[in-house]
Amino acid sequence: MMKIAVDAMGGDNAPKAIVEGVVLAKKQFPDIQFQLYGKEAEIKKYLDDENNITIIHTDEKINSDDEPVKAIRRKKNASMVLAAQAVKNGEADAIFSAGNTGALLAAGLFIIGRIKGIERPGLMSTLPVMGKTTGFDMLDLGANADNKAEHLHQYAILGSFYARNVRNIQNPRVGLLNNGTEETKGSELTKKAYQLLAAEPAINFIGNVEARELLNGAADVVVTDGFTGNAVLKSIEGTALNLMALLKEAIKSSGTKGKIGALFLKDSLYTLKDALDYSRYGGAVLFGLKAPVIKTHGATGPEAVANTIKQIHTMLETDVVNELVKQFEIQPPAEG
The missing domain is CATH 3.40.718.10 (Isopropylmalate Dehydrogenase)
Incomplete structure (x- = not known):
C-alpha cells in the first residue's frame, strides 16, 4: 500500500x-x-x-x-x-x-x-506542448534563484531520468534555455553549462533552445537557472490566462453573431483551454x-x-x- x-x-x-x-x-x-x-x-x-x-x-x-x-x-x-x-x-x-x-x-x-x-535539487514541472498529448519537463522553476553551470548539468541528468522513468520517453532530448540557438550565445553561465552538457554521455543534449520554441516541443527536457525558469513559467501561465480572457471578452463584445459562432466553436475552445493547462500533468516536483x-x-x-x-x-x-x-x-x- x-x-x-x-x-x-x-x-x-x-x-x-x-x-x-x-x-x-x-x-x-x-x-x-x-x-x-x-x-x-x-x-x-x-x-x-x-x-x-x-x-x-x-x-x-x-x-x-x-x-x-x-x-x-x-x-x-x-x-x-x-x-x-x-x-x-x-x-x-x-x-x-x-x-x-x-x-x-x-x-x-x-x-x-x-x-x-x-548539490541543488531543482523544482520541475511538466508543461504543455501544442498539438501533442505529451509535454516537456523544465527545471529549475524557482527552487534556487542563483545557479552555477554544474547545477544545470545536474538538472539535465535529473530531468532526463524523470522523463525516461516516469513519463516513459526513451532517449529524451535535452535543451538548454538560451537567447539563441548558437553555441556561442548567452551568458557566462549558459556558455559553461553548454560545454558541460555537450560532454555528458548520459543525456541526449540537442543544444540551446529559445523560449519561443518551448511550447512547440523543441525539447523533452529544458534546463535553466531558477530565476529564469520561474519567470518563464509565470509568463506561460499568464499568457494562457490572458489569452482565454481575451477570447471570452471578444465573444461577449461581438454581439449575437459572435455568440452564435462561439457555440459552434465551444468544443474547440475547451480543447484550447485544456492544451494550455499544465495542471493536467500534475504538480511541480522538488527532484x-x-x-x-x-x-x-x-x-x-x-x-x-x-x-x-x-x-x-x-x-x-x-x-x-x-x-x-x-x-x-x-x-x-x-x-x-
Whole structure:
C-alpha cells in the first residue's frame, strides 16, 4: 500500500479543494493510503467516507506570507511540517502540498533531505506542448534563484531520468534555455553549462533552445537557472490566462453573431483551454530529494489535486527516487 502525506491545510482553497481532490483520486487508486494533516472537523466536512484515509489533527498551519525557513523551524506542529516529518520517519512515501512554496522547499531540504551527490535539487514541472498529448519537463522553476553551470548539468541528468522513468520517453532530448540557438550565445553561465552538457554521455543534449520554441516541443527536457525558469513559467501561465480572457471578452463584445459562432466553436475552445493547462500533468516536483515532494498551485481545484496524486502514484510505482539514488551511487555527477 502506497502512503501519501497530504498537507490538507495548504493552498487558497484548503481544505475543501484538497480533500475533494483526494476523494476523486482514491476512487481511481485504491492502493493509496492517504494521511491528511490539518483540522479534523474541517477535513471531515468534505469526505464521503474515510476508507483509506487517516486524519492527523493539528490546528497549526503555515500561511502564504510566512517566512519559509523560520516557519519550518518554529511551527513544529504545522500540517506541512508534520507531513514532511512522516516522510522522513518512513511513515509515508511522499508529501503533497498546495501551500507556501518556499516553506515546502525548506521542509524538503531540511526535514526530508537531498540525495547524496545532488548539490541543488531543482523544482520541475511538466508543461504543455501544442498539438501533442505529451509535454516537456523544465527545471529549475524557482527552487534556487542563483545557479552555477554544474547545477544545470545536474538538472539535465535529473530531468532526463524523470522523463525516461516516469513519463516513459526513451532517449529524451535535452535543451538548454538560451537567447539563441548558437553555441556561442548567452551568458557566462549558459556558455559553461553548454560545454558541460555537450560532454555528458548520459543525456541526449540537442543544444540551446529559445523560449519561443518551448511550447512547440523543441525539447523533452529544458534546463535553466531558477530565476529564469520561474519567470518563464509565470509568463506561460499568464499568457494562457490572458489569452482565454481575451477570447471570452471578444465573444461577449461581438454581439449575437459572435455568440452564435462561439457555440459552434465551444468544443474547440475547451480543447484550447485544456492544451494550455499544465495542471493536467500534475504538480511541480522538488527532484533530487530522498522522497517525492510535490507542490501544486495555491489556487488549485479538486481535479488538479487528483492529477497531482496520479503523478505521485506513477512516481512511487516506478520507484523513481530509489532508482535515482542507485544511479548517483554508481556514477555521481561532478559537484561544483
